[in-house]
Amino acid sequence: MLLLPPRSILAGLPSIGLAMFRCITLLVLALLWLPGSQVLAGELALNDDWQYRWGDSPRTPDGEFEWLTAAEGEWKSLEGIGNPPGRDGRDSLWLRRELPAGDWLQPALFVSSLNLVAEAYVDGQHVYRHGQLEGPDAGAFAGWTWHAIELPSPTQGKTLYLRLKSSYKDIGLWGKVVIMEQSRILPSILEATKGELVIALACLIVAALALVLILTQPERWRLGSLGLFSLAVGLMVLAESDASQLIVFAPLAWDYVAAIAYFSLPVAMALILEHWFPQIPRQGMRRLWLGLLAYAIIAPALAMLDVVSLPPTFPLFDLILLGALAYMARWLFRYRREFDSDQRLIVASYAIFAAIAITDMLVAHGLVGWISVPVHLGALAFIVAMIVISTRHYARSQRQLQRLNDHLEQEVAERTRQLESLAEQERQRALVLATEHHKTQRLASLIDTLQACTSLEEALCLTQRAMPEILEPMQGAFYRPQDQPDNMTLELFWPTTYRPPAWLDTTAIPPLRTRTEESLPALDDLLTISTRRPPSDPSAPSTADNLPHWIFPLDLTGPDRQHRRLGVICVVPDGPLVKRPQYWDRTRSFIELGVSRLALVLSSIALQEELSALSYRDDLTGLHNRRYFDELFAHETAISLRKKSPLAVVILDIDHFKKFNDRYGHAAGDTVLEGVGRMLANSFRDIDVVCRFGGEEFVVLLPGAEADDAHHRMQRMCHALASASFRHEGQSLGTVSVSCGIASFPATSDDPSCLLAMADSALYRAKHAGRARIALATPHEND
Numbered sequence: 001m002l003l004l005p006p007r008s009i010l011a012g013l014p015s016i017g018l019a020m021f022r023c024i025t026l027l028v029l030a031l032l033w034l035p036g037s038q039v040l041a042g043e044l045a046l047n048d049d050w051q052y053r054w055g056d057s058p059r060t061p062d063g064e065f066e067w068l069t070a071a072e073g074e075w076k077s078l079e080g081i082g083n084p085p086g087r088d089g090r091d092s093l094w095l096r097r098e099l100p101a102g103d104w105l106q107p108a109l110f111v112s113s114l115n116l117v118a119e120a121y122v123d124g125q126h127v128y129r130h131g132q133l134e135g136p137d138a139g140a141f142a143g144w145t146w147h148a149i150e151l152p153s154p155t156q157g158k159t160l161y162l163r164l165k166s167s168y169k170d171i172g173l174w175g176k177v178v179i180m181e182q183s184r185i186l187p188s189i190l191e192a193t194k195g196e197l198v199i200a201l202a203c204l205i206v207a208a209l210a211l212v213l214i215l216t217q218p219e220r221w222r223l224g225s226l227g228l229f230s231l232a233v234g235l236m237v238l239a240e241s242d243a244s245q246l247i248v249f250a251p252l253a254w255d256y257v258a259a260i261a262y263f264s265l266p267v268a269m270a271l272i273l274e275h276w277f278p279q280i281p282r283q284g285m286r287r288l289w290l291g292l293l294a295y296a297i298i299a300p301a302l303a304m305l306d307v308v309s310l311p312p313t314f315p316l317f318d319l320i321l322l323g324a325l326a327y328m329a330r331w332l333f334r335y336r337r338e339f340d341s342d343q344r345l346i347v348a349s350y351a352i353f354a355a356i357a358i359t360d361m362l363v364a365h366g367l368v369g370w371i372s373v374p375v376h377l378g379a380l381a382f383i384v385a386m387i388v389i390s391t392r393h394y395a396r397s398q399r400q401l402q403r404l405n406d407h408l409e410q411e412v413a414e415r416t417r418q419l420e421s422l423a424e425q426e427r428q429r430a431l432v433l434a435t436e437h438h439k440t441q442r443l444a445s446l447i448d449t450l451q452a453c454t455s456l457e458e459a460l461c462l463t464q465r466a467m468p469e470i471l472e473p474m475q476g477a478f479y480r481p482q483d484q485p486d487n488m489t490l491e492l493f494w495p496t497t498y499r500p501p502a503w504l505d506t507t508a509i510p511p512l513r514t515r516t517e518e519s520l521p522a523l524d525d526l527l528t529i530s531t532r533r534p535p536s537d538p539s540a541p542s543t544a545d546n547l548p549h550w551i552f553p554l555d556l557t558g559p560d561r562q563h564r565r566l567g568v569i570c571v572v573p574d575g576p577l578v579k580r581p582q583y584w585d586r587t588r589s590f591i592e593l594g595v596s597r598l599a600l601v602l603s604s605i606a607l608q609e610e611l612s613a614l615s616y617r618d619d620l621t622g623l624h625n626r627r628y629f630d631e632l633f634a635h636e637t638a639i640s641l642r643k644k645s646p647l648a649v650v651i652l653d654i655d656h657f658k659k660f661n662d663r664y665g666h667a668a669g670d671t672v673l674e675g676v677g678r679m680l681a682n683s684f685r686d687i688d689v690v691c692r693f694g695g696e697e698f699v700v701l702l703p704g705a706e707a708d709d710a711h712h713r714m715q716r717m718c719h720a721l722a723s724a725s726f727r728h729e730g731q732s733l734g735t736v737s738v739s740c741g742i743a744s745f746p747a748t749s750d751d752p753s754c755l756l757a758m759a760d761s762a763l764y765r766a767k768h769a770g771r772a773r774i775a776l777a778t779p780h781e782n783d
């Protein structure tokens, strides 16, 4: 079917799918024909022996053309096949030629091209028409195409007439004019166009690839400009190829396609220069391709709207193209030294293409004789350049992509590390907070316990005991002063594996209250401190194992704002609290705060203790205490001596009070002490002073009283005591007895200051005599 003449083959098959199918089929056929089909047998060229006659033939009354039958008349011999001389502004031309003899079965005249519309007659019979020669559209452009004019067989003795019309500057036949078998036309066209078909298809594939890459790659304009050039070249080569009519027989449509593609070529070229040659000023190139694009759109559009004819748009465009090529060449020449290999390749392909395009232009305008210009070879040069550039570009992109991937992977890894580190920090922070909370609670509980302590020693003992629990998991030690306030001896350490130095000199450690960031010893300094050996014992072990230490002094602040160093806490900053440097300060501050609070509480206990020591009252019994007695005794004995007035001293001690305590408990003992004190206070005069001497001992000072008075009052009190039954928390404690010693001035001694010692001796005697009795001191009591 494909071997039929094209018009009859292709008429009525408009579908694009089918067109594609044909295109591929043609290509396959062309490739199959590639070897061994250079010369087609049976072709006979008709390039000479033509006759011509300007103008159009008048018609006979029957409507027949007179020139078809008229004898020689005006016919003149023509050299060649087109543009006979003497046109004289006429647009109609008749050509004729006697057909040669041949053994063709179905002969046809194959003409590569003719200008512009034509009819063919053989022996008066109309055999072919291209375009309109009659009516309102007479002479209208019908497209440039090859022509297959069926001839009758045999051809010998017959004359072929061609009636031509052209408003274009050329008129006549062009290219190949041969008689051949009709069945040979298709192979002949395929043979002639196989290279063009292959190149056109390659260009279109490159354009399609560029389109796909535009959608996926970032460099859209660069790829787009190449894609546009490929598309334009591909379409132009295809549209101008004789094979295009085999795909769709629509010469005019193909001419429009060719025109648009041809006009788009410099647009793509300028675009390529703009985006592939950063050296060249972009502004100028952009203006150039925008102008060319406008022409590529407007000129074919005006032709389609019949405002102008399509052929005249070519010469004008050729002029524009020359200008554009010159403009581009100027810039390329100026920056020729700066081009990289890709750019050089593009310039080379441009040069080849431009040379071919200009040659084609010259041929088209008749400035050189008609030759078949291999426009497709220019396209081939460009395609090869594009494939090389694209391959390199692709390889470069892949490398960049790989680098980008590597970079991204590194970044992801880095981010992951950062996140993990943040999570770890968060875990650390939570752990620190939880630990701090626990430690704060433990410290608060310690401080609560300390509030109940009456002696500093007891409080310090409790503090020491709680230290490991509060400071663990950090290793640490507690030092207390020995002979000198700043010479500290190891008192306690934890854990057992930690080996702190046995001594510390803390002279350089300022009290916490006066510390500032600057005054805080650096860790290295602390290390020096911690490992210093006492000068007294250079051989002493120093096993701090080069660990840096924090040292927190436990200083008591007195009412006079003076500090008394109670000890130092030494901590190795390690463990979860201080794993990260950012927690060092926090943890150190936390410990400092805790130590400060402890120091405050201990200071308060010490103060209470001191105050209590300074008091004249006994807290338990409410009686005067020994301190008061001592001062009063000194005072009263001095008065007695000076005035020679009597003075008696009674000293008494509860019997077996230890056993009592052991039996009923300390609190019950206190109840008894309170009761005895009360009874004593009630048993003596107001001017007598009853004091608690200490423990379960009481002393009474009776100014102006003799020993008898004192004895008498004591007897009464002992009777009362014997019948008094003490109770504690509902429990009966039974009775207690007291032993008593009495001495008086001047009866017992003429030195009142000896009375206390003598009364004490008498008490000793009373105890030894069996207790629960009163013993009067004799003048020789202490001998």
Ligand SMILES: Nc1nc2c(ncn2[C@@H]2O[C@H](COP(=O)(O)OP(=O)(O)OP(=O)(O)O)[C@@H](O)[C@H]2O)c(=O)[nH]1
Pocket (backbone or CB within 6 Å): 620, 653, 654, 655, 656, 657, 658, 659, 661, 665, 666, 667, 668, 669, 670, 673, 694, 695, 696, 767, 771
């Ligand atoms: N409950 C209580 N006991 C005290 C107080 N002061 C001292 N004691 C106790 O009094 C006891 C005195 O014991 P000792 O000195 O052995 O005398 P004792 O048991 O009374 O024996 P003799 O004096 O020899 O009869 C000790 O157990 C002290 O703990 C106090 O304020 N309250």
